[in-house]
Every structure is written in structure tokens, then in C-alpha cells.
Amino acid sequence: MGRVRQTLERRQLGIALRRLRVDSGRTRQEAADRLGKVRSRIAELEDGKSTIAPTDLAALLDYYEVGSDERSTVLALAAEARKRQPKRPYTDVLPRSFQRFADMEASALRVRSYEASIVPGLLQSRDYVRAVMSDGDGVWWTASSYEVEQRTAARLERQARFLESSEAREMHFIVTEEALRAVVGSVKIRNGQLAHLAALVRERPQLQLQVLPAGSGNPARGGGFTLFDFGDRGVPVGFCSATFGPSTYFDGESDVELLHRAFQRLTGSSLNTAESLALIEGISEE
Structure with a gap:
């Protein structure tokens, strides 16, 4: 890991890694010990102020027990974050x-x-969220009552994560x-x-x-x-x-x-x- 300019891609990667670490119940110190680094390096990584080698990233994702779908997205995001990006608007085209x-x-x-x-x-209220998702059902995704409920639950979880912090x-x-x-x-x-x-x-x-x-x-x-x-x-x-x-x-x-x-x-x-x-x-x- 090395200190670098804080770009949007690096910030997105760091924020994602912070969430995955917290969800796994690991501390920054435990993550640092896993990689043989000092704790401040994990803090810099999660703040988008440091890069991470592919082997170290794979080790962290293993340690956090990240599923295959999100793992592939995080690896793709890390590849973007390692590039020397000019200052410009960033269009997020990766999955998730x-x-x-x-x-x-x-x-x-x-x-x-x-x-x-x-x-x-x-x-948005719970019923309003569900109505919004129902309006998009069969348009932005294949019609599915399960998909509507999953998307509704994801939005309510997002609300709780922010409002109850x-x-x-x-x-x-x-x-x-x-x-x-x-x-x-x-x-x-x-x-x-x-x-x-x-x-x-x-x-x-x-x-x-x-x-x-x-x-x-x-x-x-x-x-x-x-x-x-x-x-x-x-x-x-x-x-x-x-x-x-x-x-x-x-x-x-x-x-x-x-x-x-x-x-x-x-x-x-x-x-x-x-x-x-x-x-x-x-x-x-x-």
C-alpha cells in the first residue's frame, strides 16, 4: 500500500471495503494484522488515500468472507482505482x-x-417505496414480485443505515x-x-x-x-x-x-x- 491522491474511484473502493469489514465484524487492527500492515494503512485505504496490491485485496476479501458477485465488482473497482485518473466527472458503469x-x-x-x-x-415511507418499485417492475427489470420486495427491503435498509446512525x-x-x-x-x-x-x-x-x-x-x-x-x-x-x-x-x-x-x-x-x-x-x- 502507498499514499496516493484521493480520487472518486479510490474513495468508492475504500468506502466499500469499510462496509465489508464492518459487516464481517472485523476491526481495522485485525485487518491490518491479517496483511502484516500497521493499522493506519487500513485507515488510509478506507479513506481513499492509499492503494492496495491485488494480492492484499484478495486476502482482505477472503478475510471478510465476501461473496462472488460483490467480490468481482470490488476487484473491478480496485482496477479502476489503481489507474492514474485525471480530474473529471466519474460515470459509474460497474455493477452494483x-x-x-x-x-x-x-x-x-x-x-x-x-x-x-x-x-x-x-x-420515503415503506408503502411509498413499494409503490415506486412496483411502477418500475417489468420495465427496468424482468417483472418479479420477489424483485420488488428485494428492492424495497434494500431501500429501507439504506434508510436505517443513514437515519439511525x-x-x-x-x-x-x-x-x-x-x-x-x-x-x-x-x-x-x-x-x-x-x-x-x-x-x-x-x-x-x-x-x-x-x-x-x-x-x-x-x-x-x-x-x-x-x-x-x-x-x-x-x-x-x-x-x-x-x-x-x-x-x-x-x-x-x-x-x-x-x-x-x-x-x-x-x-x-x-x-x-x-x-x-x-x-x-x-x-x-x-
């Missing part, structure tokens, strides 16, 4: 891209997210009024989602929710984006999702600044939290 997004989300100390046509995934996090979400009024599944499910949002805001003081009223100026009408801040662990990262195909990450200063500017404009155009709650309750009562 959603897992890497969830890993990055779970490692962030501050998350700011804007969604144009749907309630953000972290704030013992680590202090800041959360700021902006959602459009159109997304709140949209009927997903049924009016009953939509109203249950609105009640779920109101309860989350009241129960979690670290959660800031704003609604962008219909007819407001909107510099991001084309789709949603997320900003991740990591404190001293690394530079901020922007994420832009796609309905179909790979999503894109940005860690260049100028690119992230554009997303920050858009979020600031949306913040200024949106209702404050109290006004947003009043609108949410008003839609439900209609």
Missing part, C-alpha cells in the same frame, strides 16, 4: 452502482438533496410541491407518505425539509442531484442520477460549486420548514 451510492451516502457527514418529481429515497449528520432536502401532490400507488399511499414526512421533520431536529412551491423559479428542472460533505475526510462530492443508465459523480471544485449554487438558489425559492409542514398537511387534508 446503487450499493456504492448508498456507501457514499452513509459515510457523509452532511447531505443536501433536491428532487424534482419524487420524494427523496431517504424520506449514531454519527451526527446534517440533512437538508428540497422537494417540489408537484412531487408531493403526485399520486404514487394510490391517494392513501400518497397521504401516508405526507404524514411520514411530517413525522420525520418533527422527530429529527437535524433534518431540514423545504418545499419548492409550484410556479417558483427553478434552475434544476431537469432532475435531481445530491451533495455529500465529508468534513476532513475528503473534498465534497456531487451526484446526479439518471432514470436509465449510469449516474455521474463530480468532485472537481468548479463542478461541485455549480451544484452548490443551484442548491442555494433552490433554498432561497423554497418555503421554510414551518411553511413546508403547513403545505404538506394542507395537501393531505385536500
Whole structure:
């Protein structure tokens, strides 16, 4: 292992290895002992500040008892991480891209997210999640009730991993009024989602929710984006999702600044939290 520039690929690899280590019940010291390294090397690897030799990576994956599917993806990601990457947006085309997004989300100390046509995934109720997955059934994957349930469970697990973390996090979400009024599944499910949002805001003081009223100026009408801040662990990262195909990450200063500017404009155009709650309750009562 050797210290290197922290790139998105190396950060994704490190975050994935941290999750796999924690899931296996191993400590950083135990992982270091397994490789004959000092503990700080494992910390640098998990922070994306160090590379790892293929033989050492294989030994770690054996030690963490990683299954064949995820193992092949991690090995492919490691191959990308070892390349000398220029500063540029990173398009994640490897398998299990959603897992890497969830890993990055779970490692962030501050998350700011804007969604144009749907309630953000972290704030979705169980019934709303299932309705969203059912809408995609037979379109984005072969029709399967089992697949719908698996994807629903994965999203709920992602929520628990982030929202129930013992680590202090800041959360700021902006959602459009159109997304709140949209009927997903049924009016009953939509109203249950609105009640779920109101309860989350009241129960979690670290959660800031704003609604962008219909007819407001909107510099991001084309789709949603997320900003991740990591404190001293690394530079901020922007994420832009796609309905179909790979999503894109940005860690260049100028690119992230554009997303920050858009979020600031949306913040200024949106209702404050109290006004947003009043609108949410008003839609439900209609």
C-alpha cells in the first residue's frame, strides 16, 4: 500500500471495503494484522488515500468472507482505482452502482438533496417505496414480485443505515410541491407518505425539509442531484442520477460549486420548514 491522491474511484473502493469489514465484524487492527500492515494503512485505504496490491485485496476479501458477485465488482473497482485518473466527472458503469451510492451516502457527514418529481429515497415511507418499485417492475427489470420486495427491503435498509446512525449528520432536502401532490400507488399511499414526512421533520431536529412551491423559479428542472460533505475526510462530492443508465459523480471544485449554487438558489425559492409542514398537511387534508 502507498499514499496516493484521493480520487472518486479510490474513495468508492475504500468506502466499500469499510462496509465489508464492518459487516464481517472485523476491526481495522485485525485487518491490518491479517496483511502484516500497521493499522493506519487500513485507515488510509478506507479513506481513499492509499492503494492496495491485488494480492492484499484478495486476502482482505477472503478475510471478510465476501461473496462472488460483490467480490468481482470490488476487484473491478480496485482496477479502476489503481489507474492514474485525471480530474473529471466519474460515470459509474460497474455493477452494483446503487450499493456504492448508498456507501457514499452513509459515510457523509452532511447531505443536501433536491428532487424534482419524487420524494427523496431517504424520506420515503415503506408503502411509498413499494409503490415506486412496483411502477418500475417489468420495465427496468424482468417483472418479479420477489424483485420488488428485494428492492424495497434494500431501500429501507439504506434508510436505517443513514437515519439511525449514531454519527451526527446534517440533512437538508428540497422537494417540489408537484412531487408531493403526485399520486404514487394510490391517494392513501400518497397521504401516508405526507404524514411520514411530517413525522420525520418533527422527530429529527437535524433534518431540514423545504418545499419548492409550484410556479417558483427553478434552475434544476431537469432532475435531481445530491451533495455529500465529508468534513476532513475528503473534498465534497456531487451526484446526479439518471432514470436509465449510469449516474455521474463530480468532485472537481468548479463542478461541485455549480451544484452548490443551484442548491442555494433552490433554498432561497423554497418555503421554510414551518411553511413546508403547513403545505404538506394542507395537501393531505385536500
